[in-house]
Amino acid sequence: MTILKIDSSITGENSVSRQLTARIVDQLRGAGSDVIERDLVEQPLDHLTLDAFADSSILDEFLAADTIVIGAPMYNFTLPSQLKAWLDRILVAGKTFRYTEAGPEGLAGNKRVIVALSRGGFYAAGSPASALEHLETYLTGVFGFIGIVPEFVHADGIAVGPEAREAGIANGLQEIERLAA
Template identity: 75%
Template sequence: MTILRVDSSITGENSVSRILTQRITDQLASGGEPVVVRDLAADPLPHLTLDQLGAGPVLDEFLAADTVVIGAPMYNFTLPTQLKAWLDRILVAGQTFRYTATGPEGLAGGRRVIVALSRGGFYEEGTPAGALEHLKTYLTGVFGFIGIAPEFVHADGIAAGPEQREAGIANGLEEVDRLAA
C-alpha cells in the first residue's frame, strides 16, 4: 500500500492540519508502508495554465497511491490556493473522470482519501457560520466527481482561543484514532 500525504497549510509548525495528517500517516504506515509527502506550502505548484493541463507527475503520484491523506485548513471559508492548484492537476478528463451520455463518471475510485480539516471557527450545518462552510462541501463534491467518497476528521474552533484550540486538536486526534480502530 502506498500512502500519499498532501499538506497545504502555510503555518508550518503551528499547523493543526499537519498535526492531524502526521497522526493519520503514522497510523496508516505503522507496518512500514511507503509514504510520499507533498508539501504544497514548501514546494507550491503554479496556478494551472493550458500547457500544464493533462497528465503529469502530480497526477501520476495521485494515481499510484492507495491512500491519500490531505491536510486542508480553511482559509477565508474555503481551501488554500495551494491545494486548489494540486486538485487542478488531479482532475483530468479521461484520467480521473469522463463524461458520458448520462453524465460524468468518476474513474479514480478504489483509493481511500482522508481529509484533515482545521477551521478557526465552527462551520457545521446549523451553526451561525454554517452557510460560509465551503471547504468540506467543496472537497466532498470534487472527490465525489472523480469517484471517491472522502473521509473527514475535524479540528474546529482553533482560532477561538487557546483552550478551544487545544480542544479542537484533541477532538481531531480522537477522530483520527476512531478512524484507525
Template identity: 70%
Template sequence: MTILRLDSSITGEHSVSRTLTNAITAQLTAANPGEKLVVRDLVAAPLAHLTLPEFADTSVIDEFLAADTIVIGAPMYNFSVPSQLKAWIDRIAVAGKTFQYTAEGPVGLVGDKRVIVALSRGGFYGPGSPAESFEHLKTYLSTVFGFLGVAPEFVHADGIAVGPEQRAAAIASGLEEVVALAA
C-alpha cells in the first residue's frame, strides 16, 4: 500500500494545511505499519505549467496511479487552489487514463483510491456564510476528483486569517476532523 502526500502551501512551517497533512499521514501510517509514504512538495519542487512537452512526461500520473491513498494539502489562494496544485491536477486528469468520454458522458476511471484533502481557508466560506459564493476550493476539488471517479474526503481549518484565537481554534477543529477519519 502506498500513500502519496502532496503539499502546496507556500508558507512552509507556518502552513495550516501542512499541519493537517502531517497529522493525516501520521495517523494513516500508525494505523497501517509498513505503508510506503511518498511525499511531493509542490512548492519546493514545483511542476511547470502544462505544455505539450510537459504533457508527454508521465511520471506524475504514474505516481498518482500507483498510490492507494492520496493526501492533499490545499490552502485557498484567491478563492481557489494554488497554481502549484493546479499544475499537478493538469498532469493527472488525462483522458483514457483517469477518465474517459462515452456516449453517455464522462466516466471516471480512478474509483479505487482514497483521497483526503486538508483545506485551509483564511475566512469562512461554508454554507450560509456571506462569502459562500466565493468558495471555489472545495467545490473545484470535489468536481475534479468526482470527474475522475473518486469522492474525496475533506478536513477543514477555516477562518485562519481572522485572528490568532480563531487560527488556533481552526487548527484544533481540523485536527479533530483528522482523528474522526479513522472512526
C-alpha cells in the first residue's frame, strides 16, 4: 500500500494537524507500506499557472497512492493556500474527473482520503460559528467531485484555551483510533 501524507500547517512543531497526520500514518502503516511525505510549507507549490499545470508530477503522485492523509488546519474559515495549490494540481479533467451529459463524473473513487482537521474554534452544525465553516464543506465537495468520500478527524477548539486545545487533540486521537478499528 502506498500512503501519501500531505501537511499544510505553517505552525511547525506546534501544529495539531501535523500531530494527527503522523498518528494516522502510524496507524495505517503496515509491512510493505510505502509512505510518501509532502510538506507544502517546506516545499510550497506555486499558485497555478498554465506552465505549472503542465507539470503532472503532483497528479502522478496522487494517482499512485492508495491512501491520502491530509493535514488541513482552518485558516480564516477555510483551507491554507498551500493546500489549495496542491488541490489545483489534482483536479484535472480527464484524469480525476470528466464532464458528461449527465454532469461531472469522478474518476478517482478508488482511493481512501483521510483529512485531519484542526480548527481554532467550534464550527460543527448548530454552533454559533457554523456558517463560517468552509474547510470541511469545501474538502467534502472537492473530493466528492472526483469520486471520493473523504473521512474526517476533528480537533476543534484549539485556540480557545489550554483545556479546550487538549480536549480537541484528544477527540482527534480518539477518532483516529476508531478509523483504525
